[in-house]
Amino acid sequence: MSSEPMMIRAEGLGKCYRVYERPEDRLKQSVVARWRGLRGQPPPQYYREFWALREVSLELRRGETLGVIGRNGSGKSTLLQMLCGTLAPTTGRVETGGRIAALLELGAGFNPEFTGRENVYLNGSVLGLTQAEVDARFERIAAFADIGAFIDQPVKTYSSGMYVRLAFAVAVNVDADVLVVDEALAVGDMYFQAKCMAHIQRLIDDGVSLLFVSHDVGAVKSVCQRALYLDRGQPVALGETAGVVEAYYSARVQAERAARPAPEAASPELPAQDLFDPADLEAQAEFARRADFQRIRNGQAEFLDVRLTDLDGQPLECVEFGQTVVLRMLFRANQAIALAGMAYHVRDRTGYDIIYSDTEIESRPITDLRAGQVVQTDWRFTVRLREGDYSIAAMLSIPENLEIAQVDVCDFVPIALAFKVVRGETLPLHAACHWQNEVAHRTLEGEA
The missing domain is CATH 3.40.50.300 (P-loop containing nucleotide triphosphate hydrolases)
Known part of the structure; x- marks a missing residue:
């Protein structure tokens, strides 16, 4: 105290x-x-x-x-x-x-x-x-x-x-x-x-x-x-x-969902074991355990796994500043969905959103999903964050009116994974993140 x-x-x-x-x-x-x-x-x-x-x-x-x-x-x-x-x-x-x-x-x-x-x-x-x-x-x-x-x-x-x-x-x-x-x-x-x-x-x-x-x-x-x-x-x-x-x-999402008409009944959970080897299934079981904290699902579609890997597909928990990585999201549609959207938030240790992107911003919509279909989405980016601890929140939704950020949330995982950023060989970063710059110098000579 x-x-x-x-x-x-x-x-x-x-x-x-x-x-x-x-x-x-x-x-x-x-x-x-x-x-x-x-x-x-x-x-x-x-x-x-x-x-x-x-x-x-x-x-x-x-x-x-x-x-x-x-x-x-x-x-x-x-x-x-x-x-x-x-x-x-x-x-x-x-x-x-x-x-x-x-x-x-x-x-x-x-x-x-x-x-x-x-x-x-x-x-x-x-x-x-x-x-x-x-x-x-x-x-x-x-x-x-x-x-x-x-x-x-x-x-x-x-x-x-x-x-x-x-x-x-x-x-x-x-x-x-x-x-x-x-x-x-x-x-x-x-x-x-x-x-x-x-x-x-x-x-x-x-x-x-x-x-x-x-x-x-x-x-x-x-x-x-x-x-x-x-x-x-x-x-x-x-x-x-x-x-x-x-x-x-979570309360706001639940309240908005309660105010809407009930969606069509989702198909029973469809097995996906035949698509994955035992190591993948073990990773998915581990994801389900860590994703349980304040997770929101409506049954229409759901994440099977979210992981951070290097370019060779090896899982990462520690990333160097400037390293290029892949955020791999795997989800299954439990019923037919005409248009789905996916998003991620990179958050610092206080939960503050540092980086955000979604499939609409990236012009990569997910369309015409069949019941039981499994989709893997890879986001490739270079990490330019200040050294420290971070987490990634993942969201899967059906867009309704994106101008006012209105969506029907299929699956929201506040803590899908956690990772650490280390400085490596770079100088200290004096802000939350860095973006790539093109820098040019020229000398302007004045009169003597």
Whole structure:
């Protein structure tokens, strides 16, 4: 257990709202309930309860990063508001330590009639800074926000992007112990988002705790050590980010599948033993064992094996930077399929997607499959990844609308295989990956 001091502890948090069907029911609840209470009678109930959040417990220590994921309406923003003290919980309790700077919904904490400058001082005082302390930070805040002369205009005249620029600049320059960031960053331009994420990483390196909510699961995976998955106000999973994200993806796939008409019944599993020698069958059995973690299948088609080999077909677990390898995927169609798609993700040890490709991107669709047909697909590529540990996720699907990434998932294996990349004879790589370049030099001679 970490010895770092506790920044946030929540136990059994819940938030319940009363929902009235008619305006007069609210009045009845106020008057009649009080009148019956005075007479010693049980009060009536003219409302129904809606629990926006229920039984959420978590801990965040100094220097830790926790992401909160879930679909719209799952209770993410409600949770953050209670943790920041801007919303009182119905049940449970929250304990906090140190200064918390929050970037919640757009414009939260700003007075629209005040100028940007006045709001900087207002927010600073709310966070416990003296005027002299805000004075010392103001130029840094204004430079980070980069809104020019608008700093002296009322914030009601700001665009959404200007709002979030100023709000973020204040939040990250008040020497907070905990930074809480909701979806507000999504309205900024790409340059500002990159600037924000780089600054957040520096704060984390300096020991600031982060509570981060985003629909960008990739950002959560890259920034957060742990994650909490909420669904309809209740916690589903809390733990290491990669595992929680896979639980979230699995739940979404299952929900989408349940909402669709049931597919035609798949043919009984068809034997493929006569196609393979004993070594291949043993490799397929080993694949089935390691692929079982959070695997999703609908029975229409399924992977038999996924392996990484050298150019001679020998299995690989360790790859040198610059080595050309083959990713071999073997699958069987259990029923006739007119068009199938296949994809792979190369992920780092945190589960962050580094490389992706699929058969549509490569213009190699798989068509006219017969029931029982077995297909082997080889992806040949040169590994140009930073040294470290990686895994490959494999997906087999039936495309429906690729413009919006809508597919019917036949088989999804979050961890189809794992491998290690070593540097070999090359110099260190200072990013996640490298792509091939053509470099040309020429000398431009100026006048003497």
